Amino acid sequence: MALSRSAQGYTAALISAIFLSTTSIFIRHLITGFDVPPLVLACWRNVIVISTLIPAMLVLSPRLLRVGWTNIPFLALFGLMLAGFNGLWTLSVAYNGAAVATVMVYCSVAYTAILGWKFLGESLGALKFGAIALCLGGCALISGALNASAWQTNFLGVVVGLLTGLCYTAYSLMGRVTSQRGISPWTTLLYIFGFAGFFLFLVNMTGGWFPGSAVTPMDMFWLGSRWDGWVVLILLGAIPTVGGYGFYNVSLCLLDASVANIIVSLEPAFTAVFAFLILGEVLTPVQLLGSALLLAGVAAIKLGDLRRRPLPVLQEA
Secondary structure: OOOHHHHHHHHHHHHHHHHHOHHHHHHHHHHHHHHHHHHHHHHHHHHHHHHHHHHHHHHHHHHHOOOHHHHHHHHHHHHHHHHHHHHHHHHHHHOOOOOHHHHHHHHHHHHHHHHHHHHHHOOOOOHHHHHHHHHHHHHHHHHHOOOHHHOOOOHHHHHHHHHHHHHHHHHEEEEEEHHHHHOOOHHHHHHHHHHHHHHHHHHHHOOOOOOOOOOOHHHOOOOOHHHHHHHHHHHHHHHHHHHHHHHHHHHHHOOOOHHHHHHHHHHHHHHHHHHHHHHOOOOOHHHHHHHHHHHHHHHHHHHHHOOOOOOEEEOOO
């Protein structure tokens, strides 16, 4: 029996959350175990993604490599936004740890819902307003934004963590616009990661002007002959990144941006488990309360979507 369009969207978003939940674990291991500068890591991650996608597309569907020239400026802007998100989030993992950094991304839920309603005509009812309040409250508790001492001891970490939410919001909304243009989500993934890698490379060529970037061009090969570090880096780019972003882009074609964003907000729950089992990270009681509020927002928005009139079932080809 064919799944409904909304069921396909929920499934894609959930798979995306599982894949994405492992990315911060890889990143944290590379930063703490190999001291890789965060923005160097972010750049290589993009390079590995496109190096994985191009051969796969050539074999499975070469047409996915083609995109109209009129879409290139938009995809370049999309890539610039992705570069900002990837860079800031990698820095956040370095400053805040894998679990906290991942949860802090999801303050974007409020921005996505409001901007999606304002500019894309998406619905924004009472339940979504409730989800906004729950998610923002949860992020405030998790990040320590309500605690003055957190701003003194980890000012850069709090600011970078919150800024990742803004960039993730822009990514979600631009992904929705891309789907409306009729561009395949996998084609979009290839081009925006290509542009993002280019922009991050330029950032790393500024002589260390940006925090966490390469000081000299040779820093781009920080891992040198440490093959175990290269294996982890390649796995980071080839598996959780491609899978996570790919399925998220698919979900954006099937669901409202705000709905897809909130379902993928299950990512922190998976990350917290992986971070505890693999890295030994433990959330404080306050951070656990914040996580519970965020997940309550997920439940609220999903309930609101389920109460909407079901969409037609897609027929099998």
